[in-house]
Each structure stands twice: as structure tokens, then as C-alpha cells.
Amino acid sequence: MHLINIKVHMLQQPTVARMQHTESKPAIAGFLQRRPRWAPPAPLFLLQPVLRRIVQKIAENNPDMFGRLGPHYRAVFVIDPVNLPFVMLLRPDPDDLMLVARRRSEISEHDARISGKFLDLLMLVDGDLDGDALFFSRNLTITGNTEAVVCLRNALDDIDDSIAEEVADMFGRPGRAALMALRRMNEKRETQ
Amino acid sequence: MIRPELVCPAGTPSAMRTAVDAGADAVYCGFQNATNARNFPGLNFTVPELERAVAHAHAGGTKVLLALNTFPPAGKVDLWKEAADTGARLGVDAFIVADIGVADYIARTHPDIRLHLSVQAAASTPESIQYYCREFNVKRVVLPRILTVPEIKLMADEIPCEIETFIFGNHGLMVEGRCSLTNYITGLSTNMDGVCSPAAQVEYIKDDEGNLSTRLGEYTIDCFSCNESAGYPTICKGRYLTPAHDGPYYAFEEPISLNLSTLLPDLMKAGVTALKIEGRQRSKAYVKSVVSAYRKAVDSIMAGQDPQISDLLALTEGQKETQGAFKSKTWR
Structure with a gap:
């Protein structure tokens, strides 16, 4: 086989540094989105102070992780749990941290998007699932700046302690009970 | 039968600790620069990280192999020499090298530290391996993934060094160290x-x-x-x-992973003394699962039992696995 004989097919779309929002079609499954259609949208403003506390706590406990982000610490990531009614915008800049919830119709400019089911994303962040395996099985989708995503993945994967437990501990006994329930749900899912 | 060394990947300090805990006999890793063939963003070790990692690994009885397995461009050899000097100072147990200039420098400057010949050197004949052993005192060769088990057995009888083979991960059929496909498309080598x-x-x-x-x-x-x-x-x-x-x-190969779990007894009988798991770019979840599975399998074989083989299909590329050329030259 000579490479010169292989006619590679080129896409016409140009690569752009930052992506504009495109409407996604989240899968509707599981208890997490059992909200009836007639119900009002989730009140995201209640989530914002909680998310701010979470990202600040993780940054405080794991200051070494930022070194692995290289030049991408100012990148904006859309974390898209496809079975939840909202996404999260993350900017892992230690001097200007951001983790906020947004409706899918309100996503602003961003550098990369990471989409998957909520439990998969949780287990991934917690070092319990392999991101490449999730990608191979098509349960994880990456779009936008791939290098930024790889850096974020490696930064999170180098954290020894459980991020999920750090977050759960912030909310005391109810937080730990919620995490236990989520982990049981994941184990049940894996054995099915 | 000699108990083989289980050689495991460590892309980050956390992955290294995971590999040690999961039963690795040795871990291989690299610095955050072009001296290793997994120079990926956000991956690998800084000098202080490697210093701490070597101490942790040695405390657990695990060896640390430093990959300096790329080829220095003309005029840039100092980066590889500095990496070797640093590795020696930190107490690594072996260097994995591909380039003869790097091999020569380490053989002369750090003669007490073992040299392993990387798969990147693509040494696949007794003659070429004998040359590396004779000239640079290479103690182990990592064989390209193109030989059958009977061919490996014949090789073991003809070379004066240990044999390491890949057992899980990238199928890797290109002539390693010679592949220029990425360079052709991206300009990077x-x-x-x-x-x-x-x-x-x-x-x-x-x-x-x-x-x-x-x-x-x-x-x-x-x-x-x-x-x-x-x-x-x-x-x-x-x-x-x-x-x-x-x-x-x-055109070349397809998304599929090597998994030699069922060939382990044959490899060990053929004279393979080190079993390598590929995947420094993978997560610690991968490291934990694959290292644990192979630890259990090797220990079972050494105890004279049938190997306990875990299902690792979910971790394979394309969700497919093969025994590749180890089983047959006509795997496709």
C-alpha cells in the first residue's frame, strides 16, 4: 500500500477556534429527568452558589492540578450531562474560576464541549471510568478544542482523592447519602 | 518457569501510584517533553513529581523505568542527555531507549543503570539485538508486535538479553520508530x-x-x-x-486492541521475562483494571493454576481485541 494512492476525503467545514452553540438532542432516560413536561424549568439560580462553592473547594484542595492545563486554563468548557435539563460552563482558571449552570438554549461562546450521561461524567471525574473507553463505546462525545479537553482530563485524572467525596463532604450527611445513592445506581447499571 | 515482570504504564503520578497498588512489578514513565514517545498535553512527569514517584514506587518494591525512547534531531541531543542525567540522579532503575546516540551516552555516562531497548528501535532480528547488547550493554529488548510466539522462542535462544513483549493495548503494527504518517499530515514527528x-x-x-x-x-x-x-x-x-x-x-490496520491474556502461559514458556501493558495516555481507571487483571492472571499461572482472565473488552479500542501476530501472521 502506497500512501500516495490513497485519496483522503476532506471536509469542507473550516475549523473554528471557538464554537457557537448548536442545539443538542439530549436523551430522555432515567430518574434524573423525570420532570413532567408541564413543569416549569428547573430554577438554575439556586444551583449557581452551590456550583461556585464546589469549584472553589476542588481548586482549594487540589492546587497542583492547574499545572497540567498548560495554556488552556482560560478555556471555557461546556460540561453537558445529556440526561439533565441543563449544562455547566467551566473555566478552570485558578484566578478566575467559573462553574455555572445554563440552559442549553443559553450557552455562550466556548472552547470545547464534553457530553455524556450524568453518571458517566460523574464517574469519569471521579477516576472510576476510563474516558477513552467511554469514547470508544460512543458514550462520550468531545467537540471543539481537543487539546484543551485532553489537558483537563489529565489534570482531573491526576487527583488522588475522590472529587465526588470532596463535594459530598461539603454537604454533610445528606451529601454523602446522595453520593452513596448515585454510586449504587451506577453499580446497578453496570451489572445490568 | 521464571516469574515475569509485569511492566505497567504511568502517565501521571496518580496513575503510577495506582499501578503500584494494583501489583505492578515495574512502571514506565516519561518527562513532559520530546524525550518520550507519549509527549501528550497534560501528561507525564515534572522532575519533582518523578522524584516523589520513584520514592513511592521503590517503597512498594516497584521498579521505575524511564522512557527516553524518541530520536533527538541534530543539534538537540542535550535535552536527552539532561533527561538521562536527571533520571540517574533520581534513582530510576532503567532507561528505555531507541536512539543509538542516546544509548551510547547512557552506556558511557551511567554504566551502572540498566538499558532497555525500546520497541521504537524496531529491533526484530537476533543480529540487530545482539549488536545493541554488544555495543551498549543492553539488558532487555522490547520486541515489536510482529512476531509469533514460536518466533519469540527462537529469538530467546539466540540473544543474550531479556525479552519484554506487549500483552495489552495498542496493536502497533507499523514499523515503530519509522512511522512518519503523523508527520505527513501535521508536520510533527x-x-x-x-x-x-x-x-x-x-x-x-x-x-x-x-x-x-x-x-x-x-x-x-x-x-x-x-x-x-x-x-x-x-x-x-x-x-x-x-x-x-x-x-x-x-488501509493499514483497524481500531482494535491487543489482548494476550490467553497466550500468557505460552509467552512465559517461550522465554519472555517481562510483560508490558501499553497505555500511558490512559486513565488511572484503565491502569487499575488492566494491571489488576494481569497481576491475577500471572500469579495464577505461577501457582500452577489456570489463569484467571478478566473481561477487558470494554477498555479496548473499537471494543474489539486481537492476539495479532503473536497468534498468526494472518490476523486480518
């Missing part, structure tokens, strides 16, 4: 810059129907339909259009 398919030039595009296109630089190298398993964005595993074939086809 796998062998000199340590980057195969640099992430900065990889892009995934998902259409409204769920099909996923993989692009490297300006080229589309594959398109997976919505329910099809995906693979890495490497040119060697892309599907291409050519007048000689109807529709796109895998």
Missing part, C-alpha cells in the same frame, strides 16, 4: 517530537444524526455511524477512499 496525532490538530464533528467524523489537520480520517464503536484518531487506523475499493476501507 511521532519519533522526534513524541506525538502521534497531536491533540491540537484533532477535531471531532458530530452531525445531527449522531455520526462522528474524526479529523486530523485538514483531513477526515474516519467517520463512525451513530452506533458504531470508535477508535483513536490515528492515521494508521483511519478509513480511506481509493479507486481500488468500493467505499471507505481500513
Whole structure:
């Protein structure tokens, strides 16, 4: 086989540094989105102070992780749990941290998007699932700046302690009970 | 039968600690620069990280092998020499090298530290391996993944060093250390810059129907339909259009992982003394699962029992596994 004989097919779309929002079609499954259609949208403003506390706590406990982000610490990531009614915008800049919830119709400019089911994303962040395996099985989708995503993945994967437990501990006994329930749900899912 | 060394990947300090805890006999790792063939963004070790990691590994009885397995471009050899000097100062147990200049420097400057010949050197004949052993006192060769088990047995009888073979991970059929496909598309070299398919030039595009296109630089190298398993964005595993074939086809190899769990007893009988798990770019979840599975399998064999083989299919590329050339030269 000579490479010169292989006619590679080129896409016409140009690569752009930052992506504009495109409407996604989240899968509707599981208890997490059992909200009836007639119900009002989730009140995201209640989530914002909680998310701010979470990202600040993780940054405080794991200051070494930022070194692995290289030049991408100012990148904006859309974390898209496809079975939840909202996404999260993350900017892992230690001097200007951001983790906020947004409706899918309100996503602003961003550098990369990471989409998957909520439990998969949780287990991934917690070092319990392999991101490449999730990608191979098509349960994880990456779009936008791939290098930024790889850096974020490696930064999170180098954290020894459980991020999920750090977050759960912030909310005391109810937080730990919620995490236990989520982990049981994941184990049940894996054995099915 | 000699108890083989289980050689495990460590892309980050946390992955190294995971490998040690999971039963690795040795871990291999690299610095955050072009001296190693997994020079990926956000991966690998700083000097202080490696210092702490060596101490941790040695405390657990695990050896640390430092990969300096790329080829220095002319005029830039100092980076490789400095990496070797630093590794020696930190107490690594062996260097994994591919370039004869790097091998020569280490053999002369740090003669007390073991030299392992990387798969990147693509040494696949007794004559070439004997040369490395004679000239640089190489103690172990990592064989290319192109030999059958009987061929490895014949090799073991003819060479004066230990044999390490890959047992899980990348299938790796290109002539390693010679592959210029990434360079052809991106201008960066796998062998000199340590980057195969640099992430900065990889892009995934998902259409409204769920099909996923993989692009490297300006080229589309594959398109997976919505329910099809995906693979890495490497040119060697892309599907291409050519007048000689109807529709796109895998020109070189396909997304599939090597898994030699059922061949372990044969490999050990053939004289393989080190079993290597590929995947420094993978997560610690991967490291934990694969290292634990192989630890259990090797221990079972050494205890005279049937190997306990865990199902690792979910971790394989394209969700497919093969025994590749180890089983037969006609695996495709």
C-alpha cells in the first residue's frame, strides 16, 4: 500500500477556534429527568452558589492540578450531562474560576464541549471510568478544542482523592447519602 | 518457569501510584517533553513529581523505568542527555531507549543503570539485538508486535538479553520508530517530537444524526455511524477512499486492541521475562483494571493454576481485541 494512492476525503467545514452553540438532542432516560413536561424549568439560580462553592473547594484542595492545563486554563468548557435539563460552563482558571449552570438554549461562546450521561461524567471525574473507553463505546462525545479537553482530563485524572467525596463532604450527611445513592445506581447499571 | 515482570504504564503520578497498588512489578514513565514517545498535553512527569514517584514506587518494591525512547534531531541531543542525567540522579532503575546516540551516552555516562531497548528501535532480528547488547550493554529488548510466539522462542535462544513483549493495548503494527504518517499530515514527528496525532490538530464533528467524523489537520480520517464503536484518531487506523475499493476501507490496520491474556502461559514458556501493558495516555481507571487483571492472571499461572482472565473488552479500542501476530501472521 502506497500512501500516495490513497485519496483522503476532506471536509469542507473550516475549523473554528471557538464554537457557537448548536442545539443538542439530549436523551430522555432515567430518574434524573423525570420532570413532567408541564413543569416549569428547573430554577438554575439556586444551583449557581452551590456550583461556585464546589469549584472553589476542588481548586482549594487540589492546587497542583492547574499545572497540567498548560495554556488552556482560560478555556471555557461546556460540561453537558445529556440526561439533565441543563449544562455547566467551566473555566478552570485558578484566578478566575467559573462553574455555572445554563440552559442549553443559553450557552455562550466556548472552547470545547464534553457530553455524556450524568453518571458517566460523574464517574469519569471521579477516576472510576476510563474516558477513552467511554469514547470508544460512543458514550462520550468531545467537540471543539481537543487539546484543551485532553489537558483537563489529565489534570482531573491526576487527583488522588475522590472529587465526588470532596463535594459530598461539603454537604454533610445528606451529601454523602446522595453520593452513596448515585454510586449504587451506577453499580446497578453496570451489572445490568 | 521464571516469574515475569509485569511492566505497567504511568502517565501521571496518580496513575503510577495506582499501578503500584494494583501489583505492578515495574512502571514506565516519561518527562513532559520530546524525550518520550507519549509527549501528550497534560501528561507525564515534572522532575519533582518523578522524584516523589520513584520514592513511592521503590517503597512498594516497584521498579521505575524511564522512557527516553524518541530520536533527538541534530543539534538537540542535550535535552536527552539532561533527561538521562536527571533520571540517574533520581534513582530510576532503567532507561528505555531507541536512539543509538542516546544509548551510547547512557552506556558511557551511567554504566551502572540498566538499558532497555525500546520497541521504537524496531529491533526484530537476533543480529540487530545482539549488536545493541554488544555495543551498549543492553539488558532487555522490547520486541515489536510482529512476531509469533514460536518466533519469540527462537529469538530467546539466540540473544543474550531479556525479552519484554506487549500483552495489552495498542496493536502497533507499523514499523515503530519509522512511522512518519503523523508527520505527513501535521508536520510533527511521532519519533522526534513524541506525538502521534497531536491533540491540537484533532477535531471531532458530530452531525445531527449522531455520526462522528474524526479529523486530523485538514483531513477526515474516519467517520463512525451513530452506533458504531470508535477508535483513536490515528492515521494508521483511519478509513480511506481509493479507486481500488468500493467505499471507505481500513488501509493499514483497524481500531482494535491487543489482548494476550490467553497466550500468557505460552509467552512465559517461550522465554519472555517481562510483560508490558501499553497505555500511558490512559486513565488511572484503565491502569487499575488492566494491571489488576494481569497481576491475577500471572500469579495464577505461577501457582500452577489456570489463569484467571478478566473481561477487558470494554477498555479496548473499537471494543474489539486481537492476539495479532503473536497468534498468526494472518490476523486480518
